[in-house]
Each structure stands twice: as structure tokens, then as C-alpha cells.
Amino acid sequence: MPSAAARHPYETLTPDAVLDALASVGLYGDGRLLALSSYENRVYQVHLEDPYEGESVVVAKFYRPNRWTEGQILEEHDFAAELLQAEVPAVAPLAPQGRTLHRHGDFFFSVSPRRGGRAPELDDAEVLEWIGRYLARLHLVGGRRPFVLRPALDLASFGEEPRDWLLSHDAIPLDVQGDWERQCALALARIATALAASRDAGVRLLRLHGDCHPGNILWTPDTGPHFVDLDDARTGPAVQDLWMLLSGDRSQRQRQLGALVDGYEQLREFDRAELALIEPLRTLRLIHYSAWLARRWDDPAFPHAFPWFGSSDYWRGQVQMLEEQLEAMDEPALMV
Structure with missing residues (x-):
């Protein structure tokens, strides 16, 4: 580092x-x-x-x-x-x-x-439908024209380049590096196949929020959600702005996705072919996140906030998560 x-x-x-x-x-x-x-x-x-x-x-x-x-x-x-x-x-x-x-x-x-609000209650189907409607409105605007200068969320920038950076900068302890590199290679190959299939299926790319996790949605009871922090806005598939709002076991994620899409499709059609990208996109984020932490280690805020990062135990955990993601990418996609 x-x-x-x-x-x-x-x-x-x-x-x-x-x-x-x-x-x-x-x-x-x-x-x-x-x-x-x-x-x-x-x-x-x-x-x-x-x-x-x-x-x-x-x-x-x-x-x-x-x-x-x-x-x-x-x-x-x-x-x-x-x-x-x-x-x-x-x-x-x-x-x-x-x-x-x-x-x-x-x-x-x-x-x-300044805008106030609290985290949305993502176990509430009505809240998820409301967020789904607003994400559809965001994507209707996002689909009007492309970004010219901002990059796309793709295999090269979110998977291959972060992997190469980590390896070339000796960020992974030697006792774990071989295992991580092997699992990462398998995961990236699987992601490449999924992305190629989505292109063949005609999945459309558009301007996204890009980092639509619950912390970037502020909720007020009277007016519903509003979106903050477009710092990671990129070009990508619409499902990128939905999957980070899903949590829990498969049945819970299925219900949450159903509510989001129910709201979303009141205003914009959702392409079911994108559902096969949820686990590949989650895996790309996993790889990218580790490289992001390593690259920011010269910022004093990072060692203080993430003291567990960089140890052999951390990287063994990453190996295990990549193994779990390989299994998840082999499972049938969620359906709505």
C-alpha cells in the first residue's frame, strides 16, 4: 500500500x-x-x-x-x-x-x-415502491443523452484494472495472494460472460446515480426519498441503481426487488435481462472496493476508519467472499 x-x-x-x-x-x-x-x-x-x-x-x-x-x-x-x-x-x-x-x-x-432526512425503511414495501418510482424518473432523465466524459461501469475499470493495481503494488500478503488471484480470475471470467450475454440481449446503458445504496437516499415521511451524492455517476445498466437496495436471504431480496420493480414500472419499463447482472455487479464492487481502500491508504482518514484492512485475515475473507460470489453467479437470477 x-x-x-x-x-x-x-x-x-x-x-x-x-x-x-x-x-x-x-x-x-x-x-x-x-x-x-x-x-x-x-x-x-x-x-x-x-x-x-x-x-x-x-x-x-x-x-x-x-x-x-x-x-x-x-x-x-x-x-x-x-x-x-x-x-x-x-x-x-x-x-x-x-x-x-x-x-x-x-x-x-x-x-x-442542506437537505435533511433519515435512512429509508427498506423492509417496507410501500417505501420500496416509492423509491422505485423515483429511480424510474431518474433513469428517464438519464436515458435522454449519454455522458461524454464520465466513464462507464465496466469490467475493465471496475474489475481488471483494480486487480492489476493490487497485484502490481503488492497490496495483498503473499500467504493469500495466490488464492485471491485465482478466485479473482475465475470471477472476472464469469463476469465477462454475463456482460457479453447482456450486450447480446440488448441491455441498454444510461446515465446512473451509480452508488445508490441506502446511505445515499434520504427519506422524509411527507415527501419520500431524495437522492444525494452523484459523485459516482457513471454509464451502466439500470439495475446497478437497484441491487444495492437489496439485502437478506434470497426470499427477502426477491420480495424487495419485486416492490422496487412494481414502483419502477409505473413509469419506466424494466428489462428483465438485467436481473442476471445483479451478482456480477456485486462481485465487481467487491473487487473495486478493496482496491479503493488500498489506493486511499495515504489519506490519514482511511487507516483510522478501516484499521482491519490489509491483513491476511482481511484477504482470506475476500477469498471466501469471491468463492461465495462464484456460487451466487451460478444460481438462477432473481425473478420479478
Whole structure:
């Protein structure tokens, strides 16, 4: 894993630096600053001296340097604005000084309105139907035109490249590396077959939320869900935005999927051929997640938050999960 000796850029992002960044676009904090939970970027809730467009509390997001280009971030912002215009409940950045993306020192940053809510109750069929309807609306917008600069969720970027990075950087202990490499190779071959079959079946790719897990959906009882954090918005199949909302045993996941699709199909047809991609997509995320942790190890927040990462026990657990995913990919797909 990368050495933690060099000073990480985020170590320079002090409270004063955050407030100076906001002041550079005409937003002046009153000194109340709260760091919100985020590892990939740094996100702060800031109280303003004077409200901006009716917002007295805003959320400032400082993008991780060198992850996305300016153009890729602006595509995220444009997508959020399209969703908002179509009355899809998503949080889009504000535009102080006429721009949604700003630069201060080493960081691109944006400022968004604060929106509250709690995690959705995913064991409630009515909640799942409601989320399904809103995901369909998101995908209707996502299908209007493609991303030009933002990448696709594919085998190369989410599976093969992360595997190669882990191996070339000696991130896996030698006593586990051979077993992990063998299981990973088997899994990637199975995923390649599934993705080829989906292409042959004509599965359509569109702009997605990309990271639609329960933590990125805020629920309010009166207005239902709204989506936050489009940082991982990519091109991919619609089912990518559904499968992370499924949990439990097969019968539980079957019921949850049925409720999501019931809501979804009130507004947009769902292609059943995509159901065969759920376990391959889950396996890609598993591989990508380990590489993400290893690549971020020079960020002081990561060793503190993930102290269990990198040990032989961790990687043996990954070997076991890959074995289980190989079995899951051999099972019949969930049906609705």
C-alpha cells in the first residue's frame, strides 16, 4: 500500500481554509462548521452569516484532488441540474457567482443546499415502491443523452484494472495472494460472460446515480426519498441503481426487488435481462472496493476508519467472499 509518509492534500484543508474557500465565492460562514461523514471527498456543513438564495445552512464539498477532471465534475453537476429541472428529488449544487464548480488552492469545490432526512425503511414495501418510482424518473432523465466524459461501469475499470493495481503494488500478503488471484480470475471470467450475454440481449446503458445504496437516499415521511451524492455517476445498466437496495436471504431480496420493480414500472419499463447482472455487479464492487481502500491508504482518514484492512485475515475473507460470489453467479437470477 502507498506510504503515509508524505503529507496528504486533505491535511491542508483546515476549518480556516474551508471558510476562506467559501468567502472566495461571496459566502461567509459564521464560524459554525461541521465535518460530515465522507471518505472519498471532504464535506462540511456550514452556517452562513447571510442566507444565499434562502439557504442559511449549506454543504460544501471539496473534491479529492486528481480523481475527476473539471469536465467530469461539471457533467455530474449538469446531470443533477437536469434531474432537478425534471422534478426528480435530487440535491444539485448552488451557483454562487454564476458557477457550480469553484477552485480554491488544490481543491475543486461546490456548495449545495442542506437537505435533511433519515435512512429509508427498506423492509417496507410501500417505501420500496416509492423509491422505485423515483429511480424510474431518474433513469428517464438519464436515458435522454449519454455522458461524454464520465466513464462507464465496466469490467475493465471496475474489475481488471483494480486487480492489476493490487497485484502490481503488492497490496495483498503473499500467504493469500495466490488464492485471491485465482478466485479473482475465475470471477472476472464469469463476469465477462454475463456482460457479453447482456450486450447480446440488448441491455441498454444510461446515465446512473451509480452508488445508490441506502446511505445515499434520504427519506422524509411527507415527501419520500431524495437522492444525494452523484459523485459516482457513471454509464451502466439500470439495475446497478437497484441491487444495492437489496439485502437478506434470497426470499427477502426477491420480495424487495419485486416492490422496487412494481414502483419502477409505473413509469419506466424494466428489462428483465438485467436481473442476471445483479451478482456480477456485486462481485465487481467487491473487487473495486478493496482496491479503493488500498489506493486511499495515504489519506490519514482511511487507516483510522478501516484499521482491519490489509491483513491476511482481511484477504482470506475476500477469498471466501469471491468463492461465495462464484456460487451466487451460478444460481438462477432473481425473478420479478
